[in-house]
Amino acid sequence: MESTTKNRQGDAVLRTLIARAFGDDEVPTADGFAEEITEGWFNVLYRIHLRSGRRTVLKIAPPADVPVLTREIDMMRAELEAMRLISDRTAVPVPEILRVDLSREIVDADLFFMEHIDADNFGFTADAGGLPPEVVAAGHRQLGALNREITSVVGPHFGPILGEGFAT
Structure with a gap:
């Protein structure tokens, strides 16, 4: 890019x-x-x-x-x-x-x-047809589980990760 x-x-x-x-x-x-x-x-x-x-x-x-x-x-x-x-x-x-x-x-x-x-980039490889559909589906499920875990992290405030934020 x-x-x-x-x-x-x-x-x-x-x-x-x-x-x-x-x-x-x-x-x-x-x-x-x-x-x-x-x-x-x-x-x-x-x-x-x-x-x-x-x-x-x-x-x-x-x-x-x-x-x-x-x-x-x-x-x-x-x-x-x-x-x-x-x-x-x-x-x-x-x-x-x-x-x-x-x-x-x-x-x-x-x-x-x-x-x-x-490793190869999963998204690019999947979009290019380089993976079987069942592997892509399993990869998406795994990405969903990882995203769920990431969004479970609670910060000290609402707003930018660095600097001032707002009380929650």
């Missing part, structure tokens, strides 16, 4: 981010270590192959100077908090957050590295 909010970075910047997050020993030396994951609409995501062979996903928020909707301001920070809450309060599988950089020193945006999950 193409969007003005995609904060794409070159290999040199990606290597600098990897060094900061994982140390110089994990910085890839060969080309082709970063592959953009293009399904998203807002942030840019890269599948990163570290020098050790380990894979991770780097997610970078939009550039600071790109206009976004009010509800999209600091959305990555809200996403990180939501992932933490889901991980802490449910049995729903959530990728492990490996490193977070909110300093905006290297890139003009928040970013984080998370665990890479080696």
Whole structure:
């Protein structure tokens, strides 16, 4: 997906981010270590192959100077908090957050590295006819159960996950 909010970075910047997050020993030396994951609409995501062979996903928020909707301001920070809450309060599988950089020193945006999950996107695969109907139906039932568990999490207030809210 193409969007003005995609904060794409070159290999040199990606290597600098990897060094900061994982140390110089994990910085890839060969080309082709970063592959953009293009399904998203807002942030840019890269599948990163570290020098050790380990894979991770780097997610970078939009550039600071790109206009976004009010509800999209600091959305990555809200996403990180939501992932933490889901991980802490449910049995729903959530990728492990490996490193977070909110300093905006290297890139003009928040970013984080998370665990890479080696799997195809269920929705895209199902929509493309790559799964039998009974597998799609079972997947939808499982997604429903996971969503039910997520919506059982009660927050301290009504409103944005970060910042002020309203008493419930």
